[in-house]
Amino acid sequence: MSQRKKIALIGGDGIGPEVTREARELLVLYRDAAGLPLDLWDLDLGADRYLRDKTTFPAEIAVAIQRECAAVLLGALGDPRVPGLEHARDILFGIRFGYDLYANIRPVRALADRLVPLKGRGAKDVDLVVFRENTEGSYVGIGGQFKRGTPDEVAINEDVNTRKGVERIIRAAFEHARAHGKRRVHMADKSNAMRHAHELWLRVFDSVGREYADIERAHVYVDALCLYLVQDPSQFEVIVTNNLFGDIVTDLGAALQGGLGMAASANVHASEPGRVAMFEPVHGSAPPLAGKDVANPFAALLTVGMMLAHLGWPDEERRIERAVSLALDEGKCTRDVGGTLGTREAAAWVRDVVARELRAD
Ligand code: NAD
Ligand code: IPM
Numbered sequence: 001m002s003q004r005k006k007i008a009l010i011g012g013d014g015i016g017p018e019v020t021r022e023a024r025e026l027l028v029l030y031r032d033a034a035g036l037p038l039d040l041w042d043l044d045l046g047a048d049r050y051l052r053d054k055t056t057f058p059a060e061i062a063v064a065i066q067r068e069c070a071a072v073l074l075g076a077l078g079d080p081r082v083p084g085l086e087h088a089r090d091i092l093f094g095i096r097f098g099y100d101l102y103a104n105i106r107p108v109r110a111l112a113d114r115l116v117p118l119k120g121r122g123a124k125d126v127d128l129v130v131f132r133e134n135t136e137g138s139y140v141g142i143g144g145q146f147k148r149g150t151p152d153e154v155a156i157n158e159d160v161n162t163r164k165g166v167e168r169i170i171r172a173a174f175e176h177a178r179a180h181g182k183r184r185v186h187m188a189d190k191s192n193a194m195r196h197a198h199e200l201w202l203r204v205f206d207s208v209g210r211e212y213a214d215i216e217r218a219h220v221y222v223d224a225l226c227l228y229l230v231q232d233p234s235q236f237e238v239i240v241t242n243n244l245f246g247d248i249v250t251d252l253g254a255a256l257q258g259g260l261g262m263a264a265s266a267n268v269h270a271s272e273p274g275r276v277a278m279f280e281p282v283h284g285s286a287p288p289l290a291g292k293d294v295a296n297p298f299a300a301l302l303t304v305g306m307m308l309a310h311l312g313w314p315d316e317e318r319r320i321e322r323a324v325s326l327a328l329d330e331g332k333c334t335r336d337v338g339g340t341l342g343t344r345e346a347a348a349w350v351r352d353v354v355a356r357e358l359r360a361d
């Protein structure tokens with residue numbers, strides 16, 4: 001098999017294409033200046049394409065990605081012209097569910113003191129990672145509507161939790177903790193109210209956690225987790241939770257690290273890392289910012305770092321992080337994080353730092 005790594009790029013909607021373009025340029029730099037064996041494959045998918053010809057996520061593309069690609073880089077999906085978001089769900093869930101990428105890994109790391117909005121807290125207090133279950137829970141689409149549009153209407157989305165699904169994400173969190181020298185894993189659920197579905201999480205957390213005697217396991221209800229994250233985020237190292245709670249908690253986490261423009265993520269099949277994986281900033285398509293060159297590209301650049309680490313170049317994740325930190329220190333960043341630059345300029349500044357370092361190596 002070829003040693004080259006093929007990467008599919010889907011810019012998507014709103015600010016997605018703007019930040020993905022900058023992330024793509026960073027990959028091009030790595031390919032051309034550092035000689036990384038990367039092949040880029042640009043895919044025209046998203047709201048524009050859907051509105052043109054009703055294409056969402058064609059089966060032949062899905063199969064080709066799975067066969068040929070090491071990774072997918074996704075911008076964001078969601079466009080007010082497609083109010084039902086059918087294209088967004090087909091593409092995003094087509095990738096997450098279709099490739100069984102059960103671990104949505106979302107680091108919450110502040111790269112500058114001033115980005116932490118909590119009084120008396122700084123970057124040293126915000127360094128945790130959320131393991132969000134990514135293939136089941138309330139996202140599976142099981143349910144329906146009945147008597148829609150009448151006063152008697154019923155709307156149901158089931159919260160589906162399987163032993164296998166819960167166990168593998170909890171195990172992934174403990175494995176990560178062990179590999180990174182972390183002392184504690186928190187599991188967040190709502191087992192006091194959801195006593196069937198979430199009691200399973202409690203039991204599995206206990207039994208899997210016992211296999212990791214060196215790591216402390218702490219249970220926390222998700223509502224209290226939100227409280228504690230704001231009061232003192234420094235007590236958290238690894239948090240594992242379900243699909244819906246992970247979505248919500250990582251937007252809160254993004255606020256602790258300077259906003260959604262700073263939050264990166266990976267979607268992986270943690271026990272078979274050779275499978276295609278997907279990387280995306282945590283943020284959405286931010287329609288009001290689209291086309292104005294104001295979106296923060298750093299989440300997308302940091303996401304490239306996560307991708308390169310996953311593909312076997314862990315030093316590059318740290319290098320990109322250092323370059324972004326420097327940009328923040330020098331004010332070479334967008335307005336949301338205290339700078340004056342546009343999307344293109346801020347990203348180009350970071351790439352220049354990376355390029356200089358690569359030349360010096
Ligand atoms: P959003 O993430 O687009 O925006 C939330 C807030 O964060 C807004 O104030 C926005 O201006 C700000 N923000 C987001 N990214 C930013 C960036 N890079 N730089 C500066 N500010 C940034 O969330 P939303 O408004 O709830 O959703 C908009 C659309 O995006 C919806 O259609 C939603 O479904 C979709 N969405 C998609 C994804 C994805 O594809 N992965 C993720 C989240 C939301
Ligand atoms: C995210 C997003 C998605 C999610 C939406 C767009 C379905 O909010 O990736 O955080 O809920 O997973």
Ligand code: MN
Nearest residue numbers: 247248251282
């Ligand atoms: Mn979200």
